[in-house]
Amino acid sequence: MKYEIIVVGGGHAGCEAALASARLGHKTLLVTSNIKNIADMPCNPSIGGPAKGIVVREIDALGGEMGRNADKGALQTKMLNTKKGPAVQALRFQADKITYPKEMLKTLEATNNLEIKEAMVEKLAVNNKKVTGVELEDGEKIESDAVILTTGTYLKAVVLAGSSRKSSGPHGEKESKFLSDNLKKLGFTIKRLKTGTPQRIDKNTIDYSKTQEEKGDDIPRTFSFDNIVYKEPKDQISCHLIYTTPKTHEIIKEHLNESSMYGGYVEGVGPRYCPSIEDKVVRFSDKERHQLFLEPESLYYDDIYIQGFSTSMPNEIQDLMVHSLPGLEKAKILKYGYAIEYDAIDSKQLKRSLETKIIENLYTAGQINGTSGYEEAAGQGLIAGINAALKLEGKDPLILKRNESYIGVLIDDLVTKGVKDPYRLLTSRAEYRLLLRNDNADLRLRDYGYQVGLIPEEKYQAFKKKKENIKELTTLLQNTRITPKKETNEYIEKIPSTPLKDGISLYDFLKRPEITIENIKHFVNINYKEELEQVEINAKYEGYIKKAKKEADKMLALEEKKIPEDIDYEKVPNLASEARQKLAEIKPTTIGQASRISGVNPADISILMVYLRRNG
Amino acid sequence: MNDTIVAISTALGVGAISIVRLSGTEAIEVVNNCFKGKDLTKVKSHTINYGHIVDQDEIIDEVLVSIMKAPRTYTAEDVVEINCHGGIISTKRILETILTHGARLAEPGEFTKRAFLNGRIDLVKSEAVMDIIDSKSEEANKLALSQLSGSTSNMIKKFREKLKQLLASIEVNIDYPEYYDIEVVTKEQISKAISEMKKELEKVIKESKNSTLIKEGIKTVIVGRPNVGKSSILNKLLEQEKAIVTDIAGTTRDIVEGEIYLDGILLNIIDTAGIRSTDDIVEKIGVEKSLSMIDDADLVIVVLNNNEKLTKEDEEIIDKTKDKQRIIVINKNDLEKKLDISKSNLKNIVETNANRVEGIKALKEKIIELFQLETIKSKDYTYLTNARQISLAKQAYQSLIEAELGINNDLPIDMVEIDLKNTFEYLGEIIGETYSEEILDHLFANFCVGK
Structure with a gap:
């Protein structure tokens, strides 16, 4: 049996990769070790958050699945950072851990050109530095033109709790024993990373009177630009906030050396932004308490996830720790927390298309590349799926730029800087985040989705209409003037705002911080909905947006200067030796990318540019 | 590029x-x-x-x-x-x-480099250019650094440290919005930090200008009506007879220059023709020149005659020089006092006469005081030494002003942060540190966040 594209792994990266490839008309096989774990959420029951939520919007704009699927599985929806500015607002959903995977599986099964197979891949078939398929544990060989590896935390996975080390994937699933050795043999640098997850407790054993309720937003929200609301705000369920107690900290300090981490049982490098509760108590010993969220996992079972309590303590200590928390004195632990170690490859061995530099037509996406998070995985999966398909069609890859998307920032960081600890997207990683907003993901990326072929004609026409409406509304506001008439100023003073002295266009009036589009509606009839936000942001932050665009243009000019793939840095005279070595390792494709490599300084870039010009 | x-x-x-x-x-x-x-x-x-x-x-x-x-x-x-x-x-x-x-x-050779990169110069010429770029661009950074005194770079580092903390606090609030235990940075805190930094940075910029003065000299102009004793004051300062001093009004028709080192600081002193309305063409030119010299000067010494009443011309001179760094010298204090300047509300007054040394000493001291020359000389004086650094400091200062404006206009924190980040980067450029993951590192090291 021969396929065009094989995707290995059915997590968030694998699902997006397989869907993109199949939807683009390529015969695709998704190989997973357990079909029940397709699109599983092994850690927190939520999707989105700062930066990550914007990634989900970007996935939707490009024609990926995560946004729509999260809308279907929503338990609670919330817009974060509403008071901190338009660029950092982001959606965060609590998502049902039963509904989300179920709906994703439904979508996969309903997709043409896509087959799912339950099996464990043991090695890659490679011929002349080009991948030709995969070989399964039982010896079966499946041929393909391209392979996308999205193995998550399964490569040589070891689950740790206290001194116990058990070879296993999440939830006691079978780990992949041999694939990472195979990758090492093929020339990949293998890294060891670590992450962890907290306990799940029975919701019926929690005394909620000792907790503080955390509700979702009152207005319906969706990730997808389809704007279909599956769960009205009134039907949403709440999370609950509690704090650790002095007793909790005492227990942790007393038993610190029994944890896998402090007992020295962990080899992998853990994420800095996701410290375990042990880490928090040790590193921030001056803090009297740490906050924890009790988050429901599903409507269909009783598990409550304790966000903020990730640990690798032995089970009996975890009992003591949980019972020291307010409201959880009698809580029943359904699953204990654990740390998990796994193999990943060095992401610097990837091109910006996510194809590996070593083996042609081999792509990797998600935690195997050293990232963490469902959204980061899905974003990469989508890009790997699209680019594998484009490669087979003989087309140029889709490479998103840093001023266009968080996905572009993520991939550029991965391949240019590499990772030391599992990589999480943060808004501060984006230089041009004012351009990368939650509200404008479609304006940034839908054209690409359409060109690639993932956005159907009908949706694209609706999008074009929206763009026209924005232009129309902007012109309308620019051309409508208000003058200091008595009734006008009376209204303005009531808002309250400073009364007019001269005539002013509504567009300029909207620039006043205290004026909202609702105030504008007082003067002119407006029927648009989605477009209002765009126009308001454009008007209010015009100066800042212009500044950001100017900065981005500088970067883009450098991105246009290409570096040939076959350049021999040994032949470039006068490069600093550190720069020479880094450039040879990372093989940047543009001067812009080269300038972002740490250790390559402006003088080296000058020398490189002169060299290219002389030899070009 | x-x-x-x-x-x-x-x-x-x-x-x-x-x-x-x-x-x-x-x-x-x-x-x-x-x-x-x-x-x-x-x-x-x-x-x-x-x-x-x-x-x-x-x-x-x-x-x-x-x-x-x-x-x-x-x-x-x-x-x-x-x-x-x-x-x-x-x-x-x-x-x-x-x-x-x-x-x-x-950068050195950059115009030529661009000409080359854009295809305007051929290969042969470019060899020479390569030499320049190779040797100079690598040195450029080191050079800029070595020109900074230790105390200046320490001060810039201090600013950046302060900004880093502020930025990390803002970032952590944005990336971890639901951590209620992490203090939310208030606009008041940011405002306070900005105005403190602004004040210090302004001082550095001003002192840097003074440091340029050290190298190039303080352009000092002596003005006054004819025969109030300008030239004799100049001569006392120069301690040589360079200007012609007579009792006839209008002797000095050319502008006379001299240089003195005042405790190691160079003063370029210019004597001017006395300013008065006149029909004499030669003198007229001199008067016009004197007035234009005032515009150019770093320091103006206005000389008044103690022995005469304040005239309209005196008042005009006082008015013309009111925005300059200025010292008022009341000359001829050994003669009867007829001058009354109590209504003019003048500062930096020194009394002197050409026959005694004390008045000249007081004048010297006044100059030193006005330009903080003592601070310039002492070792812990912080200043930037070249146009690049001064311009970066000014841009950093400008960004602080914009950040402040954003806060006052009640713009969201995300916008204000853009300007703060710019300040951080401009300051980094002065000391040759470019933005890396400093802020993130600080964030993870100092705030307790995570799942």
Whole structure:
């Protein structure tokens, strides 16, 4: 049996990769070790958050699945950072851990050109530095033109709790024993990373009177630009906030050396932004308490996830720790927390298309590349799926730029800087985040989705209409003037705002911080909905947006200067030796990318540019 | 790399004319923003345009500006050349003004490098260019660093440390919005931090200007009505008979220059013709010259006669010099006091007479005090030494002002942060540290967040 594209792994990266490839008309096989774990959420029951939520919007704009699927599985929806500015607002959903995977599986099964197979891949078939398929544990060989590896935390996975080390994937699933050795043999640098997850407790054993309720937003929200609301705000369920107690900290300090981490049982490098509760108590010993969220996992079972309590303590200590928390004195632990170690490859061995530099037509996406998070995985999966398909069609890859998307920032960081600890997207990683907003993901990326072929004609026409409406509304506001008439100023003073002295266009009036589009509606009839936000942001932050665009243009000019793939840095005279070595390792494709490599300084870039010009 | 670069392309201080040259996509726009005359963005390519370079409203120099649009130029980019009057001070001021309007100082050989990269120079010529770039660009950073005194870079580092903490606190609030235990940075806190930094940075910029004065000398002009004793004061300062001193009003018709070192600091002293209404043509020219010298001076010494009543001409001189660094010398205090200046509300007054030394000593002390010359000399004095650094400091300062404006206009924290980050980066450029993951590192090390 021969396929065009094989995707290995059915997590968030694998699902997006397989869907993109199949939807683009390529015969695709998704190989997973357990079909029940397709699109599983092994850690927190939520999707989105700062930066990550914007990634989900970007996935939707490009024609990926995560946004729509999260809308279907929503338990609670919330817009974060509403008071901190338009660029950092982001959606965060609590998502049902039963509904989300179920709906994703439904979508996969309903997709043409896509087959799912339950099996464990043991090695890659490679011929002349080009991948030709995969070989399964039982010896079966499946041929393909391209392979996308999205193995998550399964490569040589070891689950740790206290001194116990058990070879296993999440939830006691079978780990992949041999694939990472195979990758090492093929020339990949293998890294060891670590992450962890907290306990799940029975919701019926929690005394909620000792907790503080955390509700979702009152207005319906969706990730997808389809704007279909599956769960009205009134039907949403709440999370609950509690704090650790002095007793909790005492227990942790007393038993610190029994944890896998402090007992020295962990080899992998853990994420800095996701410290375990042990880490928090040790590193921030001056803090009297740490906050924890009790988050429901599903409507269909009783598990409550304790966000903020990730640990690798032995089970009996975890009992003591949980019972020291307010409201959880009698809580029943359904699953204990654990740390998990796994193999990943060095992401610097990837091109910006996510194809590996070593083996042609081999792509990797998600935690195997050293990232963490469902959204980061899905974003990469989508890009790997699209680019594998484009490669087979003989087309140029889709490479998103840093001023266009968080996905572009993520991939550029991965391949240019590499990772030391599992990589999480943060808004501060984006230089041009004012351009990368939650509200404008479609304006940034839908054209690409359409060109690639993932956005159907009908949706694209609706999008074009929206763009026209924005232009129309902007012109309308620019051309409508208000003058200091008595009734006008009376209204303005009531808002309250400073009364007019001269005539002013509504567009300029909207620039006043205290004026909202609702105030504008007082003067002119407006029927648009989605477009209002765009126009308001454009008007209010015009100066800042212009500044950001100017900065981005500088970067883009450098991105246009290409570096040939076959350049021999040994032949470039006068490069600093550190720069020479880094450039040879990372093989940047543009001067812009080269300038972002740490250790390559402006003088080296000058020398490189002169060299290219002389030899070009 | 087509950001806009600028440099003085003639040898400094020699020749009657200097040329300041720009190249890059915004070259025309940048000059236009500090040019009074035609709208340069609308003139034809390869034209010469008359006008003035201005810093806000102040005219710096009368110039001819050549506009040459890409691609038929030396660098194949838009090129602007400003022909201005030679002389270190005004040329440098033009350069500084251009720098604050968004151009950056060119690296050694950069115009030629661009010409080469854009295909304007052939291979043979480029060999020579390569040598320049290879040797100089690597040194550039080191050089800039070695020019900074330890205390200056320490101070910049201190600012950046403060900003880093502030930025990390803002970032953590954005990336971890639901951590209620992490203190949310308030606008008041940011405001306070900004105004503190502004104050210190302003001081550095001002002192840096004084440091340029150390190197190039303080241009000191002595003015007053005829025969109030200007020349004798100059002579006392110079301790040599350079100006002709007589009792006949109007003897000094030329502008006399002399140099003195005041505790190691150079003063360029200029005596002027006495200012009075006159019909004598030679004298008239001298008077006009005197008035124009006042505009150029770093320090004006106004001399009044103790023995005469305050005249209209005195009042005019006092009025003309009111915005300058100024010392009022009341000369001839050994004669009967007829002068009454109590109504004029003057500061920095020194009394003297040509026959005694004490008054001159007091005058010297006053000059030292006004320019903080003692601070300049002492070791812990912090200042920036070149136009690049001063311009970066000014841009950092400007970003602080914009951040403050954002806060006052109640803009969201995300917008305010953009300007704070710019400040952080400009300061980093001064000491050769570019933005990396410093803020993130600080964030993870100092805030307790995670799942």
